[in-house]
Amino acid sequence: MSTKEVVLPLIGVQLALLILFCVFGRYSTHEEDAAKYPMFQDVHVMIFIGFGFLMTFLKRYGFSSVGFTLLLGAFVVQWALLCQGFFRLDGDNKIEIGIESLYKADIAAASVMISLGAVLGRTSVLQLFIMGFIEIVVYSANSYLGATVLRVADAGGSIFVHAFGAYFGLAVSYVMNRKKEGNSETAVSLQESNYTSDLFAMIGTVFLWLYWPSFNAIELTGAEQSRAVVNTYLALAACTVTAFAASSLLTPERKFDMVHVQNSTLAGGVAAGAAANLVLLPVGAVVVGILAGFVSVYGYVRLSPTLERRLGVPDTCGVHNLHGMPGVFSGVLSVLMAAIATQNQYKLDLFDVYPARMPDFKIENSTAPRTAAQQAGFQALGLSVTLVIAIVTGLVTGFILKATTKAIPAKSEYDDATFWELCEASAPAGDTKAGMQYDNACFEVSTTDARLP
Structure with a gap:
């Protein structure tokens, strides 16, 4: 890596953010923000520990998985504070920054962490920064369009x-x-995991699993927040049991696959998201979890290989199976739930869940309040628009990255040695040197140790 590729962009970006905070930033005056701090910390842990360690399954990319999550997250949180703030400037053209702004920025950062999972191991630091910069701008605009203009209900961000x-x-x-030469044998072998890397990845899984109810409930209050916690927890529990069963069922030797355990057990949290605060009933939340667990495992076993082989879309972490399909499933569920929502079910909560159905909505917007069917239509519209915007802007971003940055050589992909100082970076995994065997990190294991097989 050269100074031009890393140091100058990092310094330049942070100085630009410094100037923008100087011009636009000031403290929030909303004291009630402090009540959200515990849940904010839950979400914070998910972004930096959960996502970071979940990606350490690659046997020689652990430093990069955790380190780049921290670096990219620190950048996009700052950028998200500004981008989201520009949509709600106060009378003095200032952005008020408080606990609410911070957790909204963390949630925005989650979208970038998900995208990072699709390209993990195949991108440079500069490419990740450019991708994160563009994605946060698009994410902020799309969220404003969906939540504020279209009034789409998406409590958990699915x-x-x-x-x-x-x-x-x-x-x-x-x-x-596209038009990329085939991976080298080294790169192909480094896409695999080993016993230690899979254990580290499970740390991320457990943290995400534990704190997912906070992610889905943090923007809510009262009965809505309580429903979101219960629905998410039940969906996660049912999803986990189902994912284990599906993993054993769909693997040739009828054994559990660690990839499924690390990822598919979390799909229930995603699937519950857009409907987290709705009256699913406990039985409905369990059904959502069961369906999400099976669909996610099926995606890893059947769809991911097809996606790469036939469509040419590599997906390092399988984000299509953990976030993509369960997210779309949750969006469709939100359409169905909006269509059958009545005031008998929700009482006055109905207008908190669907503000556009409030009787005095017409006074503010010069239109009549929405019916259940109309709200369902807007839910479907929000999902469709989001998918189109995501795919189109993702394609544009990919072309920008290819046109403006240098690609990592295939032989250097999925390898920490490309970016990090390692104790024995010159000794590939498995090489024997001076009677010692070096693994992919900085540890030495004696080949004469009686404990070794």
Whole structure:
């Protein structure tokens, strides 16, 4: 890596953010923000520990998985504060920054972390920064369009965060992979995991699993928040049991596959997102989890190989199976739930869930309040628009990356040695040197140790 490729962009970006915060930033005056701090910390842990460690399954890319998640997250959180703030400038053209702004920025960062999973191991630091810069701009505009203009209900972000991030990342991955020479044997072997890397990845899974109810419920209050926590938790639990069963059922030797356990067990949280605050009933939440678990495992076993082989879309972390399909499923579920929502079910909560159905909505918007069918139509419209925007802008971003940056050589993909100082970076995994065997990190294991097989 050269100074031009890394140091100057990092310094330049941070100085630009400094100037923008100087011009536009000031503290929020909303004291009630402090009540959200515990849930904000839950979401914060998900972004930086959950996503970071979930991606450490690649046996020689652990430093990059955790390190780039921290670096990219620190950048996009700042950029998201500004981009989202520009849509709600106060009378003095200032952006008020408080706990609410911070957790909204973390949620925006989640979309970039999802996209990162699609291109993990095949992008440089500069490419990740450019991708994150563009994606946050598009994410902020799409979220404003969906939530504020179209009044789409998406409490847990399954449409605006998960589906958007997945298909944006897949579109970038498709363009980056076009007209690319085949991977070297080294790169292909490094796409695999080992016992240790899979254990580290499970750390990310467990943190995400534990804190997902907070992610789906943080923007809510009262009965809506309570429903979101219960629905998400039940969906996750049912999804986990189903994912284990489906993993054993769909693998040739009828054994569990760690890839499915790391990822598909989380699909219930995504699938519950857009409907998290709705009256699913406990039985409905369990059904959502069961369907999400099976669909996600099926995606890993059957669809991912087809996606890469026939369509030329590599998906390093399988974001299509964990975020893409469950996100779309959740969006479709939100359409069905909006169509059958009545005031008998929700009481006054109906107008908190669907503000556009409020009787005095016409006074503010010069239109009549929406019916249940109309709200369902807008839910479908929000999902469709999000998918189109994600795919189109992802393709454009991919072309920008190819035109403006240098691609990583195939032989250097999925390898920490490309970016990091390693204790024995010159000794590939498995090489024996001076009676010692070096693994992919900086550890030495004696070949004469009696504990070794």
